[in-house]
Amino acid sequence: MKRCVFLGLGHYVPERLVTNQELTTLMDTTDEWIVERTGIRQRYWVPGEMGGSELAEHAAREALTRAGLEPGDLDCIILATLSPEHTFPGTACFLQARLGIPGIPALDVRNQCSGFIYGLSVADAWIRSGQYRRILLVGAEVHSTGLDISTRGRDVACLFGDAAAVAVLGASESGERGVLSTHLHADGRFAKALWIEAPGSRFHPLRISHQMLDEGRHFPKMNGRQVFTAAVQRMPEVIHECLRTNGLSIQDVALLVPHQANQRITEMVARQLGIPMERVASNIERYGNTTAASIPLCLYEAEREGRLRPGDLVVLASFGAGFTWASAAVRW
Numbered sequence: 001m002k003r004c005v006f007l008g009l010g011h012y013v014p015e016r017l018v019t020n021q022e023l024t025t026l027m028d029t030t031d032e033w034i035v036e037r038t039g040i041r042q043r044y045w046v047p048g049e050m051g052g053s054e055l056a057e058h059a060a061r062e063a064l065t066r067a068g069l070e071p072g073d074l075d076c077i078i079l080a081t082l083s084p085e086h087t088f089p090g091t092a093c094f095l096q097a098r099l100g101i102p103g104i105p106a107l108d109v110r111n112q113c114s115g116f117i118y119g120l121s122v123a124d125a126w127i128r129s130g131q132y133r134r135i136l137l138v139g140a141e142v143h144s145t146g147l148d149i150s151t152r153g154r155d156v157a158c159l160f161g162d163a164a165a166v167a168v169l170g171a172s173e174s175g176e177r178g179v180l181s182t183h184l185h186a187d188g189r190f191a192k193a194l195w196i197e198a199p200g201s202r203f204h205p206l207r208i209s210h211q212m213l214d215e216g217r218h219f220p221k222m223n224g225r226q227v228f229t230a231a232v233q234r235m236p237e238v239i240h241e242c243l244r245t246n247g248l249s250i251q252d253v254a255l256l257v258p259h260q261a262n263q264r265i266t267e268m269v270a271r272q273l274g275i276p277m278e279r280v281a282s283n284i285e286r287y288g289n290t291t292a293a294s295i296p297l298c299l300y301e302a303e304r305e306g307r308l309r310p311g312d313l314v315v316l317a318s319f320g321a322g323f324t325w326a327s328a329a330v331r332w
């Protein structure tokens with residue numbers, strides 16, 4: 001039976017380190033508040049003009065090297081982001097040009113914190129059907145140029161970091177290793193609980209006005225409590241769904257890789273599932289929430305630390321804007 005397997009992982013974080021202490025010079029906040037509520041101590045922001053495709057190119061080249069492949073060995077790019085480099089075309093097209101591989105399909109996925117798992121689900125189906133053999137799956141975000149870095153936006157601005165992380169995916173005929181299943185959900189009734197309103201094509205006659213800019217309607221807005229409550233309900237639910245589908249239990253999971261939204265969310269999810277924190281990946285302390293990049297960034301670090309061994313059961317899970325939530329089981 002053909003399965004989609006991970007052939008190589010790569011990552012890139014920009015060089016500008018932004019500590020909580022630095023944020024206190026930009027807005028009315030404290031290191032204690034941020035650490036206590038979120039677990040975040042620092043994040044990385046781009047030092048100047050730098051798009052998601054540039055971050056992704058560095059990550060992709062590392063992943064390809066680790067997989068023993070060249071860009072020309074890829075036959076598809078799927079790139080998840082909520083911070084596209086431009087309104088159109090998709091960031092995957094810019095990445096494809098950077099990698100110098102014209103002709104292959106370049107698909108953008110717009111599912112926020114669940115983007116990597118949504119993309120994995122598409123890639124898994126394409127690989128199992130035989131449509132594509134080697135897919136570059138990317139999570140890339142440049143949040144910092146879109147944040148309200150002031151006291152007005154402090155609830156959101158302290159959370160997010162810039163990064164890219166990627167997986168090169170391929171096919172295995174053995175049927176033992178690889179993606180076992182993916183599970184995707186959304187509930188658009190809560191679309192405005194975490195969103196950026198403008199610019200938007202529904203505004204007339206222009207997508208953004210000076211007044212909207214003055215009101216900060218181009219910055220992310222979040223109902224933090226609503227997001228928190230839904231995340232700690234939906235993530236355990238979708239992880240149970242994933243385990244049930246495969247006839248597995250939480251004891252079988254060698255590593256749970258949750259989207260890094262907030263350390264308190266991760267700990268509450270782990271407690272509800274009854275999985276010890278030693279078997280839960282967490283790096284939010286160092287990177288903040290990097291949205292589509294957060295799960296592959298955790299996978300990258302876990303592999304480098306020797307926490308992913310062949311045959312291990314790895315479960316990925318996410319919750320984020322949309323609302324969207326998702327999970328995947330992978331036999332490493």
Ligand code: COA
Nearest residue numbers: 029030033037113154155158224225227228261262319320
């Ligand atoms: N520094 C200092 N104070 C801050 C702050 C900051 N960075 N951000 C908000 N505050 C203030 C608020 O203004 C509020 O002040 P008030 O009581 O005078 O109105 C106070 O802190 C408490 O805010 P509240 O929103 O009740 O805090 P909270 O305990 O809900 O924590 C979050 C806020 C954002 C940390 C929390 O709701 C959360 O983590 N939600 C999920 C967010 C998330 O994961 N989003 C991404 C999903 S992918």
